Amino acid sequence: MVATPWPPPPSPPLPAAASHMAVTQAFADALRSCGARGALSGARALHGRLVAVGLASAVFLQNTLLHAYLSCGALPDARRLLQADITSPNVITHNVMLNGYAKLGRLSDAEELFDGMSARDVASWNTLMSGYFQSRQHLAALQTFVSMHRSGDSSPNAFTFSCAMKSCGALGWHGLALQLLGMVQKFDSQDDSEVIRNLPRIDPYVASALVELYAKSGCFKEAKGVFNSLRDRNNVAWTVLISGFLQYGCFTESVELFNQMRAELMTLDQFALATLISGCCSRMDLCLGRQLHSLCQKSGQNQAVVVSNSLISMYAKCGNLQSAEIVFRFMNERDIVSWTSMITVYSQVGNITKAREFFDGMSTKNVITWNAMLGAYIQHGAEEDGLKMYNDMLSEKDVKPDWVTYVTLFKGCADLGANKLGDQIIGGTVKVGLILDTSVANAVITMYSKCGRILEARKVFDFLNVKDLVSWNAMITGYSQHGMGKQAIEIFDDMLKRGAKPDYISYVAVLSGCSHSGLVQEGKSYFDMMKRVHNISPGLEHFSCMVDLLGRAGHLTEAKDLIDEMPMKPTAEVWGALLSACKIHGNNELAELAAKHLFELDSPDSGSYMLMAKIYADAGKSDDSAQVRKLMRDKGIKKNPGYSWMEVDNKVHVFKADDVSHPQVIAIRNKLDELMEKIAALGYVRTESPRSEIHHSEKLAVAFGLMSVPDWMPIHIMKNLRICGDCHTVIKLVSSVTGREFVIRDAVRFHHFNGGSCSCGDYW
DNA sequence: GTAGGGTTAG
DSSP, X not given: OOOOOSSOOOOOOOOTTSOHHHHHHHHHXXXXXXXXXXXXXXXXXXXXXXXXXXXXXXXXXXXXXXXXXXXXXXXXXXXXXXIIIOSSOOHHHHXXXXXXXXXXXXXXXXXXXXXXXXXXXXXXXXXXXXXXXXXXXXXXXXXXXXXXXXXXXXXXXXXXXXXXXXXXXXXXXXXXHHHHHHHHHTSOOOSHHHHHHTOTTOOHHHHHHHHHHHHTTTOHHXXXXXXXXXXXXXXXXXXXXXXXXXXXXXXXXXXXXXXXXXXXXXXXXXXXXHHHHHHHXXXXXXXXXXXHHHHHHHHTGGGSHHHHHHHHHHHHHTTOHHHHHHHHHTOSSOOXXXXXXXXXXXHHTTOHHHHHHHHHHOSSOOHHHHHHHHHXXXXXXXXXXXXXXXXXXXHOTTOOOOHHHHHHHHHHHHHHTOHXXXXXXXXXXXXXXXXXXXXXXXXXXXXXXXXXXXXXXXHXXXXXXXXOHXXXXXXXXXXXXXXXXXXXXXXXXXXHHTTOOOOHHHHHHHHHHHHHHTOHHHHHHHHHHHHHTTOOOOOHHHHHHHHHHHHHTTOHHHHHHHHHHXXXXXXXXXXXXXXXXXXXXXXXXXXXXXXXXXXXXXXXXXXXXXXXXXXXXXXXXXXXHHHHHHHHHHTTOOOOOOEEEEEETTEEEEEETTOOOSTTHHHHHHHHHHHHHHHHHTTOOOOSOTTSOSSXXXXXXXXXXXXXXXXXXXXXXXXXXXXXXXXXXXXXXXXXXXXXXXEEEXXXXXXXXXXTEETTTTOO
16 A cells, blocks of 8 residues: 555645635535545545645534545545544544444444543434444344433434334334334324324425335335325435335336426436436346436436446446446546446456456445455355455455455355355354344355255244344245255245245245145145235246146146146246156156257257156167257257365365366275275165266265265265266265265255165155 | 435445
């Protein structure tokens, strides 16, 4: 880092004719502008001028300067100013600093400062509370509200109430939010309609908070009711309503609202614009995105940094890298968001080097910048670089990992199946208290479950005191993937009992749980409940699950009938599910039909071709089998090479079929031969695919695991494809002769091998 | 007359 002179060198003085007050005002305005634009060099230059003209000791300007530094994210400058220059700070000074800490997510620093303050006002309390809210510590925010009451040193104002109400909303505690509204309105609210009748005189802060409370929890009728009853519909209320609709994927409604807003207010609001532009990303609606862009240009709103920033992301997410670059290049002012967006832009196209260039080129970085770079590494399989990023982050003074950091890291561990690494990182979350964060805990549940530790996943789930939809879905999915259909159903039912509303994903999870465990009746009844009770139309994934469920249980005709009833065109997954069911139940006629559809779909997946070739081969139709292989070659579809991997001593070892690259290859081969001899003595005879590889990758991994994992530990192995019948039989027998436990994650589910049998009950 | 709404980046 380049050392900056302190205080910074002065730049030319302001015109001499200006009066003292005018000069002060001019400085304050200029500082505010630097803060708003994130222009750190400008703020430093102004600091130099303040020193030069002898105004640097005026506490009013010091506070403004402090605010400017913090708005630029320049924590070192701010701290140096506070410690070295501000000799007589007032309440506002501390509030500014408090706000800075809160905005940077440094809650422990904020708490320390707050506790040490000799005088506090309502703003101090509000700032701390909103800091908790912004860091998603909603319970702590409400706690602060209570402490404020109890301390009696200041009375809550509209801002206090609006923040407390939003915290209630985030926790799903609408009843409490309405109680708070009653406190501010001085009436007892009985129900929502009474609240709405009493709204016209409501404070605009509270009004927008109420709209937000409803809109962000998907209660659109109530949100619009409140909104419509407002005399003064301010920009904020419009924006939260639009944003709420977008959050629930109601794109058309939000566009309509946006147009109404334009018509009614006769102006364009930069925040509303940015919100809608970002909505185009999730819809990949480049067409509307372009229209909005030209609207920005015509109205001059493209000068607003938030608007340009949202345009950059919109273009990048819609795959238009060039336009994203152009927007960035032509911006008059860029802030930390603009630069961080560019990291993501290049990460999305897989150009990690370029992303890193942007990262290294940034003079101030915040936790989001770091997370963007971390995510770039993790998403592109560069876990080691990612881990290095995390360690650098821990030693960096001005940045602290936050919940996204950990969610990103746990996602990486989950994909890798890296158990030990995951445990180490959990240690980090416990240290900073983030293990209590619902999203972090959700990521841990998924990681444990994907690493084969379903019991530990359940412990985290039980320990979580605020469960959200993702928590429920993660736990149901976990059980499903482990073939524990009964438990998946139990969690699903518990979720309903506690009044949580299942979504599309919840049903995918529970239905796939039923299909992995062969729970036909249960699956059927959930499939019916989905539309009837929760008004969710079954999508492709649900149909795939049902075809899989019916097919594997042997109800092939019913499965085929369901496909015929589908309101959308069946995809390769659906026909693939039918095909593998036909393979299990030996219905070659239906298999041919499924394969015909599959091959017409031109899916690049080699699995279905291999399966059909095998069905023909097993039926003695070697010509037809060869025909399918030829078709596959002609279409340029390559067989997906199978590989397995496992973590031993914090290192990930990868095995391919008949792999010779592992340093211990000879020992592994010897071990495997020894195992095969032992199980042959039990009567094992190789049943399948004499033509395929001699040793599938999971067999090598099993041998290596036995050599290198302490014998009291289960052996965890990951595999990219489905496990084959022969390997399945072999590992069952190996678990019997060695007395060891194997947990194998294949492309679709888990197999726990123990004492000669598998948790899937040979049903997979 | 210094802080505090919503919004864009992970």
